[in-house]
Every structure is written in structure tokens, then in C-alpha cells.
Amino acid sequence: MERMIIFCMLFFCSSMALTAAPYRIVKYKQLLKTIRQLEPTVKDKDVELLHTPENPVDECLLTAVTCFQKGILKLQPANNQVNSTFTQTTKVLKNFTFSNPGKQCESSCESYKKKNPKEFLKSFAKLITKVIR
Numbered sequence: 039m040e041r042m043i044i045f046c047m048l049f050f051c052s053s054m055a056l057t058a059a060p061y062r063i064v065k066y067k068q069l070l071k072t073i074r075q076l077e078p079t080v081k082d083k084d085v086e087l088l089h090t091p092e093n094p095v096d097e098c099l100l101t102a103v104t105c106f107q108k109g110i111l112k113l114q115p116a117n118n119q120v121n122s123t124f125t126q127t128t129k130v131l132k133n134f135t136f137s138n139p140g141k142q143c144e145s146s147c148e149s150y151k152k153k154n155p156k157e158f159l160k161s162f163a164k165l166i167t168k169v170i171r
Contacts, residue, residue, distance in 0.1 A: 062137065066170050069134055073163045076127045079120040080113050080155045087152035088112055090161045098143035099169065103136040105147035106162045113155055131162075136169075 088109040091102035110132045115124035153161070 063170055065134075066166055069131070070163055070166045070170070072127055072130050073159055073166065076113075076124070076131070077156060077159050079116055079124050079127070080159065081116045082154055082156050085114055085155055086112055087154060088158045089147045089150040090153040090158045091147075091150045091165065092161050094143075094165070098145065099165070100136060101143040101145065101147075102165055105150065106158075106165070107132050108147060109158055113158075 089105055090109070091098075091105050094102040110128050113124075113128060115121045
């Protein structure tokens with residue numbers, strides 16, 4: 039009887055470990071889709087340029103994601119017709135949690151080049167694609 043209980047516990051634990059990784063990938067793929075939905079609705083002219091992390095090393099992914107989340111707050115909708123969709127989409131992007139065992143880097147968001155909002159979102163999508171792989 040003890041062996042059966044131990045076997046069941048082992049089976050349950052191993053199945054939970056296997057489902058955790060695919061869930062994270064699905065979450066990041068949904069995030070990538072959200073970023074791509076936001077790109078055509080963002081105002082790109084006469085706006086503030088945003089600090090845009092490009093090609094961060096693996097240890098700095100958490101810092102880069104934090105910079106992107108701060109930049110999301112500065113984005114503006116292209117027009118009033120897309121405002122409600124824009125607001126919902128930016129809320130999703132700024133509130134997601136990034137689980138990375140890496141540590142915070144020494145560099146700050148201000149150390150990255152400033153780019154326009156569309157390039158900013160393309161770099162964010164590139165970073166999420168890197169995380170998925």
C-alpha cells in the first residue's frame with residue numbers, strides 16, 4: 039500500500055513539472071500576440087522616444103522586461119477610436135509577470151538607446167521570442 043501511495047505521489051509530481059513549462063510558453067506566446075496587436079494602434083509621430091533594450095544577455099532579461107514595462111506606460115494611442123482597445127492591451131503588457139531565475143543587471147533602462155514606439159514594440163516582441171526559445 040505504501041508503495042502505491044509513493045508511486046501515485048511521484049506520478050503526480052512529475053506530471054505537474056511537465057505541465058508548468060508549456061503553460062509558461064503559452065503565456066509568453068499570448069503576450070507576443072498582444073504586442074503585435076498593439077503595434078498598429080500606437081501613435082508613432084510627435085511622441086517621446088523610449089529607452090529600448092536590444093539583444094540583452096540572458097542574465098539581463100529581467101532588467102530588459104522591466105524597462106519595457108516602464109516604457110509601455112508612455113505609449114499613446116494613434117487616435118481616439120482605438121483608445122479602449124489600446125488601454126486594455128497596455129494594461130495586459132504592463133501587468134504580466136516575468137519569471138526568470140536571473141538576477142537584476144547593473145545597467146539601467148537609461149543606458150539603452152531611445153527609439154520610436156513602433157521600434158520599441160518590435161524589440162519587445164523580439165525579446166519575448168527569445169524567451170520562448
